Amino acid sequence: MKKIITTIFSFIVLLALIISCGKTDSSKPITPTLFNSDWQFILSADSNAVFDPDSKLVWEKIRLPHIPVIEPLIVNDQWQGKCWYRKDFALPANAEGKRLFLRFEGAMNVADIWVNGVKKTTHPGGYLPFIIDFTDEAVTGELNYMIVRLDNTDNPVTGPKPLKQLDFNTYGGLYRDVFLIMKNPVFITDPIFENKPGSGGIFVTYPEVSKEKAMIRIITHIQNTGNGNENIEIRHELLNGNDIVVTCRDTKFCVSTDGNTHRYSANIQLRSPELWSPSAPNLYSLVTHIYSNGLLTDSDTTRIGIRRFEISKDHFSINGEEMFLRGVNRHQEYPYIGYALSNNAQYRDARLIKEAGFDYVRLSHYPHSPAFMDACDELGLLVIDAIPGWQFFNEDEAFKTQVLKTCRDLIRRDRNHACVLAWEVSLNESWMPEGFIDEAVAAAREEYPGDQCFTAGWMNYGYDIFLQARQHRLQHYEEPGKPYIVSEYGDWEYYAMNAGLKQDQWKDLVPGDRSSRQPLCAGEKKLLQQATNIQEAHNDNYSTPAFADGYWVMFDYNRGYADDLETSGIMTIFRVPKFSYYFFQSQRDADENSSLIPSGPMVNIASRWDENSSSNVRVFSNCEEVELLLNGVIVARQKPDQDRISNNLAHPPFTFRTDKFHPGKLVATGYIEGEKAAQDTVATPGKPSSLKLVCNDSGRPPKAGCNDAVFINAIIEDEHGNRVPENDVVVTFSISGDASVINPESKASTEAGIATALIRIGDISGEIMVQAVTTGIASAKLSIKSQ
16 A cells, blocks of 8 residues: 555656656756755664664654754754755656766765665765765656765764864754756766866866956866767857857867766957956856757856956955955854754855955855855955864874865865865864875865965965964964965954963863953943954054954854853854944945945944943044034044054044943944045933844845745834843744744843844745734834745
């Protein structure tokens, strides 16, 4: 009976796929299919039961991206172990005769894959993609099934370090996209799957770049798995938006069925190119068509940005324009769901970074999502792309082999991204023998030949760029003698007085008032101290030969070995800004205007203006002058501060001195060339009166059907709409519509008057009503729409 039911179900699914696909020419290329829906999950089970069709296992229905366990807000005992995923799927009729692949963008940490009961691979490492060919195991007309076993326990081969000694969490699950890929016998290969040095896929470089013209070099790798030799033709189309700018048609080639990959090179000459840079992130689409015996057999679209870097020990420029890169480090974690961010959420993080005034982000300390890389391309954020590593090196040859493989796969995945500035093929803050460094650099050069391959590492040996944290520089600084980036600053040196690298051995240190690790609930004084630390350190970085610096860190995050959040972020783990966020925003010039983000002149009062506030009011602004009014009376109109922690800054803060606190309203107005350019207002908060709900979607509205997650802020306000910065007020959230609250018990506690819920968007687009309630004040409702 069970077999009959399964057969009927298979027929229905197959019929639906045929209808949805329509009559498809079997020779035409097929776009990769997102394979994130209709998965099943079980946390732990006996392997025999998993493969037994008659077992009584109860599988949970889930959609990717997915985390095995919803974690608490403070994660000091992250779940580790083995878990299982299963997907039953029918192939469309036009899969017959195709090469069939499954691409996993991220599976933490060791993945074992079976298709139709056949073991296909064991893949170590949770941050980079892997691909399996299941052509021989696939069946059409019946259900196929795939089983994935994941193991995220400590692993000395993959690293980065045992979790109890690690300063961040690695989480688990199928937390990134999975794709089904179908290829005709003649197809463009994939560099990850091909796994040969410098080979596979499409690789785009720019030997000549200027405002007048650019040369685009395209290398295409093709394989023929058919029964005979094929005459092929490669055509490239360069699109700007929907407009074809240039068409390039290669001569015809004969591709044999010898099992080898065949490499073809073409050049496109482009007049008056729109170049890519942080201030103008112009992108083109390169569409590559492969014709076999006159029929279109494969196509691929590569998004590219034309740019050229010049980097020396005393010079950095992009497209001939010199600049200092103001940057930040980022961990990719969200509260509760760890790494399992939707692509929308990845974009929102990138936009928040750009809005904060940054043009560069260091991906610490592992490869981040392909969606985040796409967002950096779109927004104009330069990236240092890093392999996994933190204070750990293993002399075992298996470990060294694994690290060198990650160096190669990182570049194979990201080599066509305009945003990549350098490859951090270095184990962060880890001793490495010079011979190993030589191998890592050589691997990078082999994967990315030419003069635009810049490697970066934290040791001043072997790499093109020396990455040095400010705490490692203090008291023992030497001229680096090569291009130099301050990789981290502003946190550790203030927390532990430059105590060293082994943080888990300094448990008795107390951050105190001087620390940069300040949660939003810490109060105005401590949050201003964080901003002061950042200002001092950033100002100091300009006195070094560095061409870039990266504050530690953008968002608060969890730590594997500690029972608290690391709170040196300029935004909370819920992406709520602290005062220091606006300090960085003020460092962007007022004449920098972008259609992608809020920009231009800005002013922000770094005060809550209550009885605990300092009488010295700090204002962050990129204007020439700022005027401050208290209750309609001018306090002063003045230029920026000039002191030892401001003398190198593009836009120092403005400090206004009042005699004492007077309840009421502060109004700061920024002036440029004598004209009003920006304004901010802060008023003394009254008693809590009501809640206000705000959806923090950062310009990317919630999206249904992709496991999107978005933050909803519940803000306590007084009767005049001023935020009341109370802590530890419990707010309960409820939802109607196709969405759910991820927070445990659907509750959150306020920090400085803001409680945040993380909302999971369901599969059906439409209206979602969010309600927030707390004791003693009016509740609030917010209607949002998922697309």
